Amino acid sequence: TMTAASMVESYQLDSRPMYVLKFPLRVEGTLTKQGAIHKNWLERYFVVRPDFCVEYYESQQSFEAGNKPKGTIVPSGYEVCSDVVAEHRARLTQLAGKMGCHSGDLPPMPPFPEHTLELHHQRRRCYYISAANAATKTKWVEIFQRCVWNNKAYTATDPKSIDAFEIAIGKCRRELGHWSSWDYGGTEQEILLDLVINDLEESMLGDIYLSLKGSLANKLKTRNTLMGKLVAMVTEQVTMTIDRMRAEEHMIQLETKDLLTQNIMAVDITDREMTGQLRDLADDLLIPWIGDNVIPVLPDMIRAFLGKVDGAFAEAKYIFETKVAGLFDTVRADQSTLIEEYQSLISNLNFTYDESHRALDKLTELEETLVGFRLVFNDTQPLNIIHAAQSAVAKVLDNACFTYQNRVTKAINAGARNLFTSRDGEGPVEKLRLKEAMLIANREVLQLFEEDSHLASVQFYKTTFLGIIKPQLLRTIYPVVKPVTDSLNTSIPDSFRQVLYADDLFEALLDGLIERRVDVVLEAFGHRST
Numbered sequence: 001t002m003t004a005a006s007m008v009e010s011y012q013l014d015s016r017p018m019y020v021l022k023f024p025l026r027v028e029g030t031l032t033k034q035g036a037i038h039k040n041w042l043e044r045y046f047v048v049r050p051d052f053c054v055e056y057y058e059s060q061q062s063f064e065a066g067n068k069p070k071g072t073i074v075p076s077g078y079e080v081c082s083d084v085v086a087e088h089r090a091r092l093t094q095l096a097g098k099m100g101c102h103s104g105d106l107p108p109m110p111p112f113p114e115h116t117l118e119l120h121h122q123r124r125r126c127y128y129i130s131a132a133n134a135a136t137k138t139k140w141v142e143i144f145q146r147c148v149w150n151n152k153a154y155t156a157t158d159p160k161s162i163d164a165f166e167i168a169i170g171k172c173r174r175e176l177g178h179w180s181s182w183d184y185g186g187t188e189q190e191i192l193l194d195l196v197i198n199d200l201e202e203s204m205l206g207d208i209y210l211s212l213k214g215s216l217a218n219k220l221k222t223r224n225t226l227m228g229k230l231v232a233m234v235t236e237q238v239t240m241t242i243d244r245m246r247a248e249e250h251m252i253q254l255e256t257k258d259l260l261t262q263n264i265m266a267v268d269i270t271d272r273e274m275t276g277q278l279r280d281l282a283d284d285l286l287i288p289w290i291g292d293n294v295i296p297v298l299p300d301m302i303r304a305f306l307g308k309v310d311g312a313f314a315e316a317k318y319i320f321e322t323k324v325a326g327l328f329d330t331v332r333a334d335q336s337t338l339i340e341e342y343q344s345l346i347s348n349l350n351f352t353y354d355e356s357h358r359a360l361d362k363l364t365e366l367e368e369t370l371v372g373f374r375l376v377f378n379d380t381q382p383l384n385i386i387h388a389a390q391s392a393v394a395k396v397l398d399n400a401c402f403t404y405q406n407r408v409t410k411a412i413n414a415g416a417r418n419l420f421t422s423r424d425g426e427g428p429v430e431k432l433r434l435k436e437a438m439l440i441a442n443r444e445v446l447q448l449f450e451e452d453s454h455l456a457s458v459q460f461y462k463t464t465f466l467g468i469i470k471p472q473l474l475r476t477i478y479p480v481v482k483p484v485t486d487s488l489n490t491s492i493p494d495s496f497r498q499v500l501y502a503d504d505l506f507e508a509l510l511d512g513l514i515e516r517r518v519d520v521v522l523e524a525f526g527h528r529s530t
């Protein structure tokens with residue numbers, strides 16, 4: 001049985017590198033944006049970049065002419081608000097409650113055009129964007145949400161550094177009593193700043209807010225001044241922490257490499273001894289909890305997913321087949337186009353947002369089911385899970401497209417290219433060679449599509465149900481487990497503490513137990529992970 005992480009290495013389709021990414025869910029369009037300073041509304045042409053940042057240009061003509069954008073939105077960490085006035089009022093109402101004020105004291109809401117959405121963040125610039133009609137607004141709300149979910153703004157480029165940072169943030173949140181998966185976004189500095197400021201506001205500033213005097217408007221003004229000073233102070237500390245972390249990172253990696261090279265046997269023995277002790281604890285705590293709380297409900301939970309997730313992959317496969325069939329029909333119908341021109345068509349093959357949306361829409365039907373899961377597992381995050389499913393389907397669809405491009409181009413380049421130089425006399429040979437390459441590539445890619453869809457769906461089920469079950473389990477057993485792991489950590493030799501941590505070993509055992517239980521249910525439904 002493969003773990004969710006190991007499945008990534010088993011995919012058969014080619015994965016498009018970021019540096020040649022050609023908008024796998026291509027979106028462009030004209031919207032109206034409020035200016036940051038003068039607050040006037042101006043039309044701008046919006047383009048989603050391959051990294052899911054969003055650029056806006058003065059016009060479509062300016063974009064097509066290759067001009068620089070007027071600005072770039074880095075959406076990681078933002079919230080997409082479809083009802084700007086209602087959500088603005090909700091935020092103020094929550095603040096008013098913390099300050100002991102009545103919601104009737106709220107200041108009047110600023111006016112916005114009818115079809116306005118907001119990209120909101122508590123401490124960064126907010127963007128107000130208006131669409132021409134309700135349908136366009138709905139489309140762009142979903143587009144911006146997908147950009148928020150997919151955009152990564154880390155300054156680090158080393159995957160190990162990113163993984164280490166995310167693990168550290170997760171551990172920090174648990175120490176603060178937060179068990180669900182975290183959804184902060186931005187640079188490392190911005191994520192740390194959000195974590196610290198949010199916790200300070202939640203744990204310390206409530207009494208200060210209640211002590212403020214005057215009207216709600218004056219209290220809000222005082223609060224904004226206070227937050228500005230607090231953010232400046234914390235930003236300075238966070239910046240120093242990040243700089244120190246970066247300075248020490250390379251040295252720690254070298255020390256860890258040397259340690260493992262020189263002491264691999266001793267580290268392995270210590271690891272196994274600690275894991276053995278923790279396994280006894282896991283048997284006492286985890287297995288009974290999983291038996292009481294997971295095994296009775298897991299089959300029904302997974303059954304609720306299967307049809308919709310499998311249906312989305314099937315629809316994505318149909319979308320790919322239809323697109324490729326259209327290209328093949330062009331080859332059959334057109335007797336004059338040169339092979340090089342077809343190569344250009346194939347190399348630019350991609351899927352618009354509207355085309356791919358037919359498959360991704362099926363997954364939004366999971367929301368009601370996921371909300372129901374909260375009755376048992378109250379850390380379930382429906383929108384994040386739906387996004388993860390949509391990303392899995394979209395990725396396989398784009399990989400199929402990219403693999404098809406590669407196979408057809410490779411077949412053509414491997415052929416006698418001297419046959420593809422003239423329109424006179426050799427047209428039929430040219431078309432025959434191209435059609436043969438397209439048919440072979442189509443058959444191969446469809447087979448790989450089936451295999452990768454299966455792997456991607458199983459990986460999605462494993463990571464999803466681990467994310468649903470694990471927070472609730474940790475919250476329940478953490479008070480019992482923590483003293484044991486703390487004791488084991490103190491027994492680790494000082495020289496090994498960079499590579500061994502009892503909490504990590506216990507979580508690995510926990511993850512394995514949950515994944516194996518998910519495997520059992522998936523196998524019963526015919527979804528084997530091997």
